[in-house]
Amino acid sequence: MNLKMPYIRIVVIGALICLLPLVLSTFYMHIAVLVLIWAFLACAWNIIGGYAGQHSLGNGLYMGIGAYTVAYLVNRFNLTPWVGLVVAIILSAAAAAFIGWIVFRYALKGAYFALVTIALTEAAVYVVSNIPALGGAGGMQMEYRGNSLAYMQFAGQNGYFYMGVVLVVFILLLTQWYKRKRFFYQLIAVRENEDAAEALGVDTVKAKIKANVMSGVLCAVGGVFYAQYFLYVGPRSVFGEVVSVQILIYAIVGGLGTTWGPVVGAVLLVPLSEITRGQLGNSFPGSQLLLYGLVMVLTMMFMPFGIMGLADRLRQRWQHRSATPLVDSQGGEAS
Amino acid sequence: MNLNFSGAVLSQAVASGIMLGGLFALMSIGLTLIWGVMKIINFAQGEFLMVALYLAYFLVARGHIDPYITIIITVPFMFFFGIGIFRATISPILKDPVMNQIMLTLGVSLILQNLALMLFSANVQSVNTRYSTWNIHLGSVVISGTQLIALVGSVLCTLGVWYFLKTTDSGRAIRASAQNPTAATLMGIDVPRTYLLAFGLGSATLGLAGSLMIPFYYTSPTVGVFLGLIMFIVVVLGGMGNLLGCFVGGLVIGLAETVGAAVFPGSLARVFTFSIFIIFLLFRPQGVLSKRQT
Amino acid sequence: MTAMLEVRGLTRRFGGLVAVNDLTFEVNEGEMIGLIGPNGSGKTTTFSMLSGALRPSSGTIAFNGERIEGLKANKVCRKGLARTFQVVQPFPDITATENVMIGAFVNTGGGRQAEAKAREELERVGLTPKADTLAKELTLLQLKRLEIAKALATEPKLLLLDEVAAGLTSTEVDVMLKLVRQLNTEGITCIIVEHVMRFVMNLSHRCIVIDFGSQIAEGTPEEVLNNPAVHAAYLGEEASIA
Numbered sequence A: 001m002n003l004k005m006p007y008i009r010i011v012v013i014g015a016l017i018c019l020l021p022l023v024l025s026t027f028y029m030h031i032a033v034l035v036l037i038w039a040f041l042a043c044a045w046n047i048i049g050g051y052a053g054q055h056s057l058g059n060g061l062y063m064g065i066g067a068y069t070v071a072y073l074v075n076r077f078n079l080t081p082w083v084g085l086v087v088a089i090i091l092s093a094a095a096a097a098f099i100g101w102i103v104f105r106y107a108l109k110g111a112y113f114a115l116v117t118i119a120l121t122e123a124a125v126y127v128v129s130n131i132p133a134l135g136g137a138g139g140m141q142m143e144y145r146g147n148s149l150a151y152m153q154f155a156g157q158n159g160y161f162y163m164g165v166v167l168v169v170f171i172l173l174l175t176q177w178y179k180r181k182r183f184f185y186q187l188i189a190v191r192e193n194e195d196a197a198e199a200l201g202v203d204t205v206k207a208k209i210k211a212n213v214m215s216g217v218l219c220a221v222g223g224v225f226y227a228q229y230f231l232y233v234g235p236r237s238v239f240g241e242v243v244s245v246q247i248l249i250y251a252i253v254g255g256l257g258t259t260w261g262p263v264v265g266a267v268l269l270v271p272l273s274e275i276t277r278g279q280l281g282n283s284f285p286g287s288q289l290l291l292y293g294l295v296m297v298l299t300m301m302f303m304p305f306g307i308m309g310l311a312d313r314l315r316q317r318w319q320h321r322s323a324t325p326l327v328d329s330q331g332g333e334a335s
Numbered sequence B: 001m002n003l004n005f006s007g008a009v010l011s012q013a014v015a016s017g018i019m020l021g022g023l024f025a026l027m028s029i030g031l032t033l034i035w036g037v038m039k040i041i042n043f044a045q046g047e048f049l050m051v052a053l054y055l056a057y058f059l060v061a062r063g064h065i066d067p068y069i070t071i072i073i074t075v076p077f078m079f080f081f082g083i084g085i086f087r088a089t090i091s092p093i094l095k096d097p098v099m100n101q102i103m104l105t106l107g108v109s110l111i112l113q114n115l116a117l118m119l120f121s122a123n124v125q126s127v128n129t130r131y132s133t134w135n136i137h138l139g140s141v142v143i144s145g146t147q148l149i150a151l152v153g154s155v156l157c158t159l160g161v162w163y164f165l166k167t168t169d170s171g172r173a174i175r176a177s178a179q180n181p182t183a184a185t186l187m188g189i190d191v192p193r194t195y196l197l198a199f200g201l202g203s204a205t206l207g208l209a210g211s212l213m214i215p216f217y218y219t220s221p222t223v224g225v226f227l228g229l230i231m232f233i234v235v236v237l238g239g240m241g242n243l244l245g246c247f248v249g250g251l252v253i254g255l256a257e258t259v260g261a262a263v264f265p266g267s268l269a270r271v272f273t274f275s276i277f278i279i280f281l282l283f284r285p286q287g288v289l290s291k292r293q294t
Numbered sequence C: 001m002t003a004m005l006e007v008r009g010l011t012r013r014f015g016g017l018v019a020v021n022d023l024t025f026e027v028n029e030g031e032m033i034g035l036i037g038p039n040g041s042g043k044t045t046t047f048s049m050l051s052g053a054l055r056p057s058s059g060t061i062a063f064n065g066e067r068i069e070g071l072k073a074n075k076v077c078r079k080g081l082a083r084t085f086q087v088v089q090p091f092p093d094i095t096a097t098e099n100v101m102i103g104a105f106v107n108t109g110g111g112r113q114a115e116a117k118a119r120e121e122l123e124r125v126g127l128t129p130k131a132d133t134l135a136k137e138l139t140l141l142q143l144k145r146l147e148i149a150k151a152l153a154t155e156p157k158l159l160l161l162d163e164v165a166a167g168l169t170s171t172e173v174d175v176m177l178k179l180v181r182q183l184n185t186e187g188i189t190c191i192i193v194e195h196v197m198r199f200v201m202n203l204s205h206r207c208i209v210i211d212f213g214s215q216i217a218e219g220t221p222e223e224v225l226n227n228p229a230v231h232a233a234y235l236g237e238e239a240s241i242a
């Protein structure tokens, strides 16, 4: 297969998506922006969760750092969000590096890693709620200053939409590019078998810390975007367990450790949940998360590799079969 | 930060901490069994407790049953509730990677939380019973009678589960299946059934917790989020599967919460609790009591 | 000239059990060393310490004159000391080529170069037909070859082979024998742990025998085979020594 093909596909699909504002109403444009925000965050989580196989349940921490940094700097110092973005990247990188260093140095894995990341993101909720300068439990509103790229604010959804498309195309290209590089191969090796990876010269601790930083920084960027779109940040809307689970749900349903999986997951689930909320939200609060819970249970039971994972597997099986028509005589389980 | 730190405040905080610790230990016994012993991960354990609390709440508030009598309903109900959930969801993917179990049970917790939200609204519900005003005064320190009962219940439940695991055939089967499922099968133990039993029991203890808690605690759809995390913290602190450790872990976290609340403003005490947990996971993952291995 | 590998007083305890006890030996460049001993005598534990997977309780390991005991496995590997695992350790959900690429990335950052290197190593161990098969779908023999290809891709100067012939049929053993001999002629120094005596005896220039973690004999294959202490250690395992 042509090695350029995946990149071309990403750019072409991205370009086609840019036509959507011509056909969608305001309500659906709002949903489209939400899809892009969550797709971006899920792609960011996919690096640590999908490729490196370290299922962080606390990436809301980094999203929150991004969102709160930009909101605070804009509100308090009247800075442009672009400066906020840079500061958010620095802060989230520092936090992710420090947490990763501690957690992976002590070889926390599986359920323990998941629990520590929940504890951290929940701790952030309580810390932020107790800091009056950050708006306490009520969070912070941001002021609308007018339609301008310098303010990273737009009238209507279209501006945000194009920004979201750029972000998602960027993270897809990044993922696709890294997939052919040593770094991602090392992450996959860590996920598949840590002892074997170490024995083959992979510094597993360093690889995991790097993945955590990359994932964290990108989640913070997603958080900045989120804050600029809603012009509001609250402790539980950007930090905390529920947001963290929401970030990863799209990646899991779409397919862990695949380039497109998180996007596919977000494209399917976000509109579904927004429409459910629109229809049932008033009479049945919680219908959206109930739906997510159901989808998560069903995915784990019947499709643990997610949609793209399943597609990959089917394709592999198909290629395998067409390449070697007879059952491999040496086939059989290696005991 | 206002450090309002007087002797009376501190002794009250310690007394309340011990009471709260008993409560934390009580609700964590089930997870000690399910996760600590059987290594089944259930991130919906907090929501199971939420279900038990709602059941106890309705029995007391609507059914006008004495809270301590509701035990005969909540315990068997939670036993079968646990078994039902286990059969339908967890048991089919028991051999899948740990993370799949985490994600699946997180899904279950989302379902239960939001079902409760739909059915019972987001309101915090609590109930007044004739025990509610029963307080015991020890000098300047006040202890709530219902909390004392929960503490006693916690001790008895710990002993009961310990006795069950040590002496009965089913208990031995549980320990054998947890240690080595293959060997247990060879010894004629029905391993899948044993898992089911252990999970049911772990869930049933939450029925007891629900009934003992409702006279002084509250319930809401999200009550299980925090309590569930506390359960995991207590089990880690106690050392996976260590019942006595679970009790000590409960006390440590109970004290951390109340003493923390006396020292730190607002809900920052929570941060203190989480910090203790993370420090323990990093430096003493084997728990408070057990000796370091290797 | 100093030896490539110098091991002094290497010891490892597991609780009360002394798995490896005060081992001292040297390996020179270009040598093929057989490390043999009955089940549970501490061979794999020795390999784990040499490769950095396990910290020695005491003792020193010098590789090309540099002390490496206590270094992490990835550092040891990057110094040119690679190992295969007795219980094969593939990366199950990626292809054979990608498995080997992980090792190849020790010496190159580029995906294309790593893939070329990986295909080369697969060719060398005779796995080319399975290059694009997922590792979890390979047979035991194929996985054992994959183990070697992975280790070779890191371009080791010293290769530790842990029971690469175990569980193979007689013809398969011959194939493996040829492969390992080939590696040696290409200049890779090897330490071979093996219960299949035909394999070790044919390949080794020198054998070290351990029992209960301690060295009980050292010498050419013939000397070792005729050593009464070795016979005593293997008593009850006569079948495998013949």
Ligand SMILES: Nc1ncnc2c1ncn2[C@@H]1O[C@H](COP(=O)(O)OP(=O)(O)OP(=O)(O)O)[C@@H](O)[C@H]1O
Pocket: C014, C017, C019, C037, C038, C039, C040, C041, C042, C043, C044, C045, C046, C086
């Ligand atoms: N991680 C460990 N913890 C405790 N004991 C161990 C551990 N690893 C090995 N042992 C013990 O150390 C001893 C040596 O084991 P080792 O695997 O090195 O033997 P071996 O010579 O490779 O045996 P075999 O020929 O069966 O592969 C054995 O008694 C084993 O039970």
Ligand SMILES: [Mg+2]
Pocket: C043, C044, C045, C086
């Ligand atoms: Mg061995």
